[in-house]
Amino acid sequence: MCYDIKATIETQLKRAQRKGDAQAVDEIMETLIPLTHLPIYHSSGFSRPELLIYTDRSPDFPEVAKWGLVPHWVRKKADMKKQWNNTLNARGETIFKLNSFRKAANESRCLIYIDGLYEHHNFEKQTYPFYIFNKDHSPIILAGLFNEWINPETMGKLLTFSIVTTTGN
DNA sequence: CCAGACGTTGTT
DNA sequence: GTCTGG
DNA sequence: CCAGACGTTGTT
């Protein structure tokens, strides 16, 4: 499960810095970062934050995307709103079967660089958030699926993504 | 056949 | 206790 | 998923 994350600009840019050139990073800072909610210190997916993802069609130069995948078959804006809180996560075991994820699982995969994530644990009827991160503070790199949805009213493109989860190990 | 959904999480 | 909003 | 609300009346 993964519904609450921390993502700083530095961490989100790590891949572009390593794989791209310095000019590309400057361009990202100027043109893409202002379109996002970065830096994100603790956001729930349900607040539908926008951040950078590294897609398989552009693996080293990130794209701005909104958390909560809108499937390709959604036609109306109202249907989109019904759908989007249910696709923050995608169970890896079933992504090739389900209508909402199958096409993206086959064709549109991405990576999401984050600092850490928050898991809630229950103890004596109370809930406590635990922050999970790498010991050396290196990025946690999550597997994701994405889709580019065309809003029929405005013809605007909306890039959205879902985080792939699996059973604990 | 048509209408309506299409998804995730947890379990002291 | 249960529903809504984020 | 968790956090926080959960309700009513009238109207310059």
Place this chain on the structure above:
DNA sequence: GTCTGG
């Protein structure tokens, strides 16, 4: 677009 439930 495709699957499920009635």
